[in-house]
Amino acid sequence: MKNVGINGYGTIGKRVADAVSCQDDMQIVGVTKRTPDFEAYLAVEKGFPLYISAPEREGLFEEAGIKVTGTIDDLYSKIDVMVDCTPGGIGAKNKEVYDDMGVKGIFQGGEKHEQIGKSFNSFSNYKDNLGADFVRVVSCNTTGLCRTLKPIDDLCGIKKVRAVMVRRGADPGQIKSGPINAIVPNPPTVPSHHGPDVQTVMYDLDITTIALLVPTTLMHQHNLMVELETPPALDDVIDTLEATPRVLLVEAEKGLGSTAEIMEYARDLGRPRSDLNEIAVWKESLNIKDGELFYMQAIHQESDVVPENVDCIRAMLEMEDDPAKSIEKTNKNMGIN
């Protein structure tokens, strides 16, 4: 049984804590918070030992009546790996501390690949991260791209990918982000950073991406144009994606014609927080024309990287050498088909 700490019990941290807790080969021994908000309160309610990440703020937790187990400095000696879920840019600074404390660290997609050194996607490069000390799980968008591009590349080879990524403006609980009524090229330059980010785990892929923000909170949406080496029958692509774990083919004609309807479906599935960890691919959108595969997919930005974090723990702690076995185990324990 391996011991896991979560630094930053927020959007991703609280989900990784739950996902780790339902595995049988790892457990949460502590989570950290900087602010005594409702998430800190709920962490204690759930039975997670709570540590303060900014020791000078201990008084705030006392005032809020939230019982803490200690400060983050007390946590390092108890863990085999820290999953850093702090806001983008903070993780790279924390890495130095973890290094000093002799603790392995997993970081999220908000950190720069160059600052962490290694990046991870369960399907693309699990084995390259066996035993590694510091690894970054790529972002929700990059994870979404890898989930579908890797099996397609394995099936028939990819010559070139073009992707236009329509991103949600804010998460459902965020009230300070926009836009409310605008389409925002983000960045306004082409290509966006997402293509190079995919290349941190699918090293030789030729990919160009364009990204924008729109006024919605539920999911990102991707439009993929994939030139193929040896175009297969469309049914072979469909069969491949249907057989790929963490990929879900959905049909507009069955009432799943938008990100809103897909998340309504996820609510009916009864998973924690109504999450959808899988990438949803619109079956009707799949088409091969002049040797090029087209498709559209939707990414639940808050949760798709969560099972990847669990797999990453297994790779780094050398608990499992075979990615397929880790993926299967993680999925089974999380209730992902």
Added chain:
Amino acid sequence: MKNVGINGYGTIGKRVADAVSCQDDMQIVGVTKRTPDFEAYLAVEKGFPLYISAPEREGLFEEAGIKVTGTIDDLYSKIDVMVDCTPGGIGAKNKEVYDDMGVKGIFQGGEKHEQIGKSFNSFSNYKDNLGADFVRVVSCNTTGLCRTLKPIDDLCGIKKVRAVMVRRGADPGQIKSGPINAIVPNPPTVPSHHGPDVQTVMYDLDITTIALLVPTTLMHQHNLMVELETPPALDDVIDTLEATPRVLLVEAEKGLGSTAEIMEYARDLGRPRSDLNEIAVWKESLNIKDGELFYMQAIHQESDVVPENVDCIRAMLEMEDDPAKSIEKTNKNMGIN
């Protein structure tokens, strides 16, 4: 002086009426309404003779106290051309009536090319519509694509176009359309109809389009990936687009980083209804990579086709043989740079 009627004084109709009114070679002799709403009231206020398009509804106008000049049947004998701005699908039915009445008709992009017979874009195929009896001005999205693709094709030849079109869910005044919080593949199949629609005016263009709806009202946004025959220097593309009428290069770094900021700029320009008839291309987005041109653009769906309607009148009534001269005249009179 040519006499123009507008059938359907709504979103497009009222704008075409104003655009025709500021030309010196054509005038509005009547506009029609089916419902005595605020637009009908304002048409009379502006001095446009108002005709009822559904004679059996005359009582409704009387009740509303809106004075009408007659029914649509009284209008046909007064006009050289009817600009049909009725909702999509109605125009094709009206065409039979116009034919019976011996009146030429211009239709909007909501009609099917096959049902009207000819389609029009000022830059792409003006001369092919000289003297024509029934012509369809292509939709706002198709007009937006043609405006920038035609000059690029003329500059360096286009091998293949891929475009992802992020469309506004509703116009600002529409309260019954969605989505409110979703990204909707629309259609959920690839390719969308927009590519074939461009081919009704740029006959030989190889173009594949993908379209979706998002929760915004201001503008459509297009993401263009254009494989070029003979890739020029990027500056040549910029110079070409800067020299193209009805195309406006905007810069995110000057505060025009979204559709909302572009429309705020349009409000400052002081045009009627704060419209932006030009296609706004983000200058920063222009990039050539491996012989492929990338760019992003924004389309004001309510107004970009309006000057095209004016040019189409000139072509059909053979008032001007040279598209460049008509475009220049229309622009000058409408205050478009």
